[in-house]
Amino acid sequence: MSWILLAAIVGSTVAIVYVACRKWILPWRHIERLVREIGRREQPRTFLIQGGKEAQRVGVALEDIFRRQQELNRQIDERASGQKAILSAMQDGLLVVDGRRRLALLNRAFCNLFEIGEDSLGAPLLESVRDPAVEQIVGETFRRGAPIQGELSVGRREFQMTSVPMGNDNGEITGAVILFHDISELKRVDEIRRDFVANVSHELRTPLSILRGYIETMLDDPKMPRAECARILEVMEQHSKRLGLLANDLLTLAQLESRSSTLQLSEIDLAQFLDGLARDWKKKFATKALKVVIDLPANFPSVRADETRLREVFDNLLDNAVKYSTKNGEIRLGAERRGSEIALSVSDNGIGISNEDLPRIFERFYRADKARSRELGGTGLGLSIVKHIAQLHGGSVEAESELGKGATIRISLPVVTES
Numbered sequence: 001m002s003w004i005l006l007a008a009i010v011g012s013t014v015a016i017v018y019v020a021c022r023k024w025i026l027p028w029r030h031i032e033r034l035v036r037e038i039g040r041r042e043q044p045r046t047f048l049i050q051g052g053k054e055a056q057r058v059g060v061a062l063e064d065i066f067r068r069q070q071e072l073n074r075q076i077d078e079r080a081s082g083q084k085a086i087l088s089a090m091q092d093g094l095l096v097v098d099g100r101r102r103l104a105l106l107n108r109a110f111c112n113l114f115e116i117g118e119d120s121l122g123a124p125l126l127e128s129v130r131d132p133a134v135e136q137i138v139g140e141t142f143r144r145g146a147p148i149q150g151e152l153s154v155g156r157r158e159f160q161m162t163s164v165p166m167g168n169d170n171g172e173i174t175g176a177v178i179l180f181h182d183i184s185e186l187k188r189v190d191e192i193r194r195d196f197v198a199n200v201s202h203e204l205r206t207p208l209s210i211l212r213g214y215i216e217t218m219l220d221d222p223k224m225p226r227a228e229c230a231r232i233l234e235v236m237e238q239h240s241k242r243l244g245l246l247a248n249d250l251l252t253l254a255q256l257e258s259r260s261s262t263l264q265l266s267e268i269d270l271a272q273f274l275d276g277l278a279r280d281w282k283k284k285f286a287t288k289a290l291k292v293v294i295d296l297p298a299n300f301p302s303v304r305a306d307e308t309r310l311r312e313v314f315d316n317l318l319d320n321a322v323k324y325s326t327k328n329g330e331i332r333l334g335a336e337r338r339g340s341e342i343a344l345s346v347s348d349n350g351i352g353i354s355n356e357d358l359p360r361i362f363e364r365f366y367r368a369d370k371a372r373s374r375e376l377g378g379t380g381l382g383l384s385i386v387k388h389i390a391q392l393h394g395g396s397v398e399a400e401s402e403l404g405k406g407a408t409i410r411i412s413l414p415v416v417t418e419s
Helices: 003-037 053-089 106-116 132-144 183-222 225-255 272-281 282-286 307-323 370-375 380-390
Strands: 093-098 103-106 148-156 157-167 173-182 263-269 291-295 303-306 330-338 339-346 394-401 407-414
Touching: 093 307, 106 173, 106 370, 132 148, 132 157, 132 173, 132 272, 157 330, 183 225, 225 380, 263 307, 272 282, 272 307, 272 330, 282 307, 282 394, 303 307, 303 407, 307 339, 307 380, 307 407, 380 407
Parallel strands: 291 330
Antiparallel strands: 093 103, 093 173, 148 157, 157 173, 263 303, 330 339, 339 407, 394 407
8 A cells, every 4th residue: 555655646746847947947947048049149940938938938038038139130230331331431530549549440431541450449549550640649638628730641642530529428538539631632733723823913913024124124214215115015915915825825814714615516527627738838837847747548537626616626736736846847746546536636746845843844834945835925725735634524524745846635535426
């Protein structure tokens, strides 16, 4: 009897243990596994937990937590991706340092500027960016607790640095944001403007001084001999013409550079156009016994351009070709097809241009031979006008030359497309 009772007790105990294990122990092991999977951002196979209602409620809660975590992770990833896209798209360099002056955030432009890797996050500023100007502006920002501006030179590039402090609610400086804006082009434009004003002043000063001097001479000597008076008036006329040419070229250049400048486009037959040029310049060619050659293939396509402006281009180029050609030389007017463009050219076999001067000949007032250019009456604006007219047509200019062997100036214009 005692054995039967013992067996019953043992059986009951085993049943109770089995029920407890199935209802409490095994479900919590399942819950523990779910928590680990959720922590590792893994997708559990199921949130359904076998066991008591409490364990099932925990399973439902874990599923809700997992779904919310997924949505939160998605939002974080989207924001991180958006932030990365914005930082990558920025042309300006961006740097964020923390309170210990370590790199907290940077973009690709900043990395390229200072030649550092994007894995430099957390590194000390002074070790990563070995430029005292950057360290100085960051240090000044921390000391003053206010935005600071400065300038930085990296190679041939100029940058404006703007450093803004970051702080918490207690007013403590927790870092700084530094923006590096490239102002190289602004500096270059400002330098060009200053040079332009200086050059205009210089070009105006010489003829005006001569005119004023001769006028004072004539006023001081009313009984000046007629021959001397005629000579002075001839010189004054020459310099007044120079002033007129300079004023006209300045107005032309200003008009070409303005946004309101427009073109009257039409199809131009190049054979007729170049023949007309040769006829109109025949007398000036004859002054140096220059031979003119028109190099134009048969059935050459027309160009769509403003004929008045195109004539202005060739007048400037031919004027230079005649001035710098030697007697009995040759001037060649040519055209060739280059893909979707037509390259028009004026060549001479005159004194040529040095390799040092060649890249700058299209700058305003730049003269390769300054003394001779003024002696021949040039304003120094002709080739600049040529460049602007070409650009206005959507084309470009180029030059090639060798000292003592002449020069070739080309202007490329789009080919007329057949509709």
